[in-house]
Amino acid sequence: MTVTTAPEAALGVxxxxxxxxxxxxxxxxxxxxxxxxxxxxxxxEHPYEAxxxxxxxxxxxxxxxxxxxxxxxxxxxxxxxxxxxxxxxxLIQIVLQVEDTPENDYVNTKLVQASLSFAIMPALFQTxxxxxxxxxxxxxxxxxxxxxxxxxxDGTKKSVVDPSPRDVEIAQSVHVLAFTSHDExxxxxxxxxxxxxxxxxxxxxxxxxxxRPVPTKEGMEMVLDDEHTNGPDxxxxxxxxxxxxxxxxxxxx
Amino acid sequence: MTTTTSxxxxxxxxxxxxxxxxxxxxxxxxLGPGLRHVPPSDIVPVVAGQLxxxxxxxxxxxxxxxxxxxxxxxxxxxxxxxxxGPDLYYTLLSPHTxxxxxxxxxxxSATKKTRPQLAPGALVYARVVLANKHMDPEIECVxxxxxxxxxxxxxxxxxxxxxxxQFARRLLMAKSREEGKxxxxxxxxxxxxxxxxxxxxxxxxxxxxxxxxxxxxxxRALRETDEGGLGVEGQRRLVRGLVRGLK
Numbered sequence: 001m002t003v004t005t006a007p008e009a010a011l012g013v014x015x016x017x018x019x020x021x022x023x024x025x026x027x028x029x030x031x032x033x034x035x036x037x038x039x040x041x042x043x044x045e046h047p048y049e050a051x052x053x054x055x056x057x058x059x060x061x062x063x064x065x066x067x068x069x070x071x072x073x074x075x076x077x078x079x080x081x082x083x084x085x086x087x088x089x090x091l092i093q094i095v096l097q098v099e100d101t102p103e104n105d106y107v108n109t110k111l112v113q114a115s116l117s118f119a120i121m122p123a124l125f126q127t128x129x130x131x132x133x134x135x136x137x138x139x140x141x142x143x144x145x146x147x148x149x150x151x152x153x154d155g156t157k158k159s160v161v162d163p164s165p166r167d168v169e170i171a172q173s174v175h176v177l178a179f180t181s182h183d184e185x186x187x188x189x190x191x192x193x194x195x196x197x198x199x200x201x202x203x204x205x206x207x208x209x210x211x212r213p214v215p216t217k218e219g220m221e222m223v224l225d226d227e228h229t230n231g232p233d234x235x236x237x238x239x240x241x242x243x244x245x246x247x248x249x250x251x252x253x
Numbered sequence: 254m255t256t257t258t259s260x261x262x263x264x265x266x267x268x269x270x271x272x273x274x275x276x277x278x279x280x281x282x283x284l285g286p287g288l289r290h291v292p293p294s295d296i297v298p299v300v301a302g303q304l305x306x307x308x309x310x311x312x313x314x315x316x317x318x319x320x321x322x323x324x325x326x327x328x329x330x331x332x333x334x335x336x337x338g339p340d341l342y343y344t345l346l347s348p349h350t351x352x353x354x355x356x357x358x359x360x361x362s363a364t365k366k367t368r369p370q371l372a373p374g375a376l377v378y379a380r381v382v383l384a385n386k387h388m389d390p391e392i393e394c395v396x397x398x399x400x401x402x403x404x405x406x407x408x409x410x411x412x413x414x415x416x417x418x419q420f421a422r423r424l425l426m427a428k429s430r431e432e433g434k435x436x437x438x439x440x441x442x443x444x445x446x447x448x449x450x451x452x453x454x455x456x457x458x459x460x461x462x463x464x465x466x467x468x469x470x471x472x473r474a475l476r477e478t479d480e481g482g483l484g485v486e487g488q489r490r491l492v493r494g495l496v497r498g499l500k
Contacts, residue, residue: 035349086386088386133301138289181264181265242262250318252423252434252484
């Protein structure tokens, strides 16, 4: 079983883009660039809103239907948090380049054709949000995302946060959920067989991972609290990444 | 003049506690860039940055850095002429954006017969007149009310360097040395180099001068101060190194 490490992010990695971010977590590494608001093509112009164009490029190859599917899901959720009404007839272009995916130790990857797994979606989503924050594109709220898989284990089913490729392979269902910083559900995509009760449990687990309140000054209770060891604290990670960026931008003040 | 001591980091959508919002009975509250008003009474940040409040002027805004310029009326910018139309020039403020229009007669004491003829690629120092989200921006090189150019107009010769928007704002501050912590230009002038500068809020700085090496050295100094995040000490060292190379 692969060990899940803490998420890492670097902002402003591409100097020529308006905003960029490189994010890695659970074996997935994605680099995103954001350009905008810039002039849109005539066919993409919307009279009252900006057009959000998401392009997903896999680590190898050009990308096919699977990547287009991920793009359309990301586009519909990112359009909800970006303030698109501020930039009519413009384009906000987000390009996501997958650099690394975790290896499945049980499968010979040289024989299997590479195609993006569903579980990469939270990494893609998070990188896009970080790149948008780095570019200074006005947004309604920030968002965090996570993947949960329901894996049969010893006769019962267990929900696994940040599933490894092996987990995804043997899982009954894989779910990706994203929440905004106002604790609203932004994205909910699922693959596989599951009951409504199982989805409710997945929802609670994902909400716990994505919407953990930021630790207050008396943070000792949070550190010792064993209930919240389901996954990394994504909101806190997002905030501390942005704190570093703003502090380095405003070093002269 | 002085701002509050607490300067919290805000992310888009963060709630702002009411005690941070300045209140004054006489002046209305003015919201600067990075904030939006959600009726009836919510003020919400839209970018990630530092929330700054000025109790004297009863205003608040978010201080952040980025590279994509959004035109606002009253800004002084450096534009490049793309082509000439029947009554206007089409100019570019930043790449991949719709061109801004500059009327042919929008120069000091210009008539149809005596107007400046600008070729594509020429640079102008202009002021943004009209900029809203529905229309292409418009710029002018003369003040409408007084008819004088006040330093606006064509920039002949020299070179243009790109800087981040925040660095351009620091250069344009009234007290760029004390509050903006940018000393490079004063230091280079103090060493006896002869050059002139025009700073555009769209992240462009034009440097003009007779000696090309001086122009390039000034441009390098600005670029390295911006990209390297140099403080006052670092700027002094940088200027010393550049001047040594010139002599």
